[in-house]
Amino acid sequence: MSKMMKRLSIAAILAGAIGSGTANAALFSFSRITNNGAQNLASQFLIDVQSVNATTVNFIVSNTGPLASSIAAVYFDDRLNSLLNDLISLAPSAGVNFSEGGSPPNLPGGNPVNFDDDFRATSNGPIINGINPNESLGIRFSLFNGVTFANVISAMNNGDLRLGIHVQALPDGQSDSFVSSEPIPSPTASMLGLMGLALTGVMRRR
Numbered sequence: 001m002s003k004m005m006k007r008l009s010i011a012a013i014l015a016g017a018i019g020s021g022t023a024n025a026a027l028f029s030f031s032r033i034t035n036n037g038a039q040n041l042a043s044q045f046l047i048d049v050q051s052v053n054a055t056t057v058n059f060i061v062s063n064t065g066p067l068a069s070s071i072a073a074v075y076f077d078d079r080l081n082s083l084l085n086d087l088i089s090l091a092p093s094a095g096v097n098f099s100e101g102g103s104p105p106n107l108p109g110g111n112p113v114n115f116d117d118d119f120r121a122t123s124n125g126p127i128i129n130g131i132n133p134n135e136s137l138g139i140r141f142s143l144f145n146g147v148t149f150a151n152v153i154s155a156m157n158n159g160d161l162r163l164g165i166h167v168q169a170l171p172d173g174q175s176d177s178f179v180s181s182e183p184i185p186s187p188t189a190s191m192l193g194l195m196g197l198a199l200t201g202v203m204r205r206r
Contacts, residue, residue, distance in 0.1 A: 024051040026153050030165065030178035034109035037170040041069055042178055044133070047163055049156065051149035056088065058140045061165065065133025068171050072130045074098075074139060075107045075164040076119040083152055083161055084141045087119050091138035097129035098122065098137055107164035109177040115164050127169045157183060 028047040032040045044067060048060040061074050078084045090098050102122030107115045121139060123130040131137050143152070155161035163180040170176060 024149065025049065026156070027184040028156055028163075028180050029182060029184055030163075031181040032176055032178050033113050033115075033164075034175075034177045037174040037176045038172045039067065039170070041067055041167065041170065041176070044069060045071065045165060045167070045178060046184070047180055049153065052140065054148070055143050056140060057084075057143060057149060057152050058091075058138050059163065060136050060138045061131060061163070062136040063131045063133050067133070068169055069167050070123075070127045070130030070132050070169040071137075071165050072127070072168045072175075073102065073104070073107075073120060073122040073166040074137065075110070075115070075117045075166075076139075077107075077115050077162040077164065078118045078155075079116070079160045079162070080155075081118065082144060083147050083155055084119060085144045086142045087121070088140040088142055089138075090121055091140065092131075093136045095128070096131055096135050096137055097124045099124055104166075107177055107179075108166050108175070110164055110179070113179055115162065115179060117164075130168065153183075156180065 026049045028049065030042045030045045030047070032042045044064050046062045046064060048062065050058040050060065052058050061071065063069060063071055076084060087100055090100065092098055098121045100121050102120065105120070106117045121137070152161065165178050166175065167178065168175040
């Protein structure tokens with residue numbers, strides 16, 4: 001077997017191995033919608049949307065740090081009221097303490113982007129109970145009959161389903177609100193893209 005064919009075979013095997021299981025999760029970023037803090041910390045916050053089973057989806061909201069900040073509330077805007085049925089459970093990481101509902105009832109600063117709260121979870125008590133750097137909160141929902149995980153991801157992509165977070169204790173003591181925005185390319189997609197470039201180079205050299 002030629003060197004080129006060996007490289008193609010290895011790349012195909014790796015692509016198959018890496019690609020397995022990636023259809024059941026997707027990462028999304030946030031965009032800042034208020035401008036109270038001197039720094040925009042949007043890049044610190046992530047949403048990992050995971051398929052639990054055919055009727056359940058899990059949203060993991062993370063504060064990746066490193067700058068001081070505490071996510072005090074998470075809001076869901078199911079704009080067509082057609083995806084999320086019931087909030088099933090909250091799964092906080094160590095140090096995080098949240099409950100369903102709470103105050104304020106709407107995402108602070110959400111009016112300019114027409115954010116309408118359908119579900120929310122808020123931290124209990126002091127700032128330390130929020131989602132601080134290197135902490136996360138899983139929020140699990142049941143889906144309406146007939147709704148699939150693909151429908152949820154499609155709605156996240158086109159804005160029919162949005163998450164909002166209110167973040168307190170920023171480095172300058174201010175607070176800001178953020179709304180979910182574009183998806184983050186998965187490591188798999190990036191790696192496959194690099195493989196494609198590598199294979200193109202091999203073929204050109206051939």
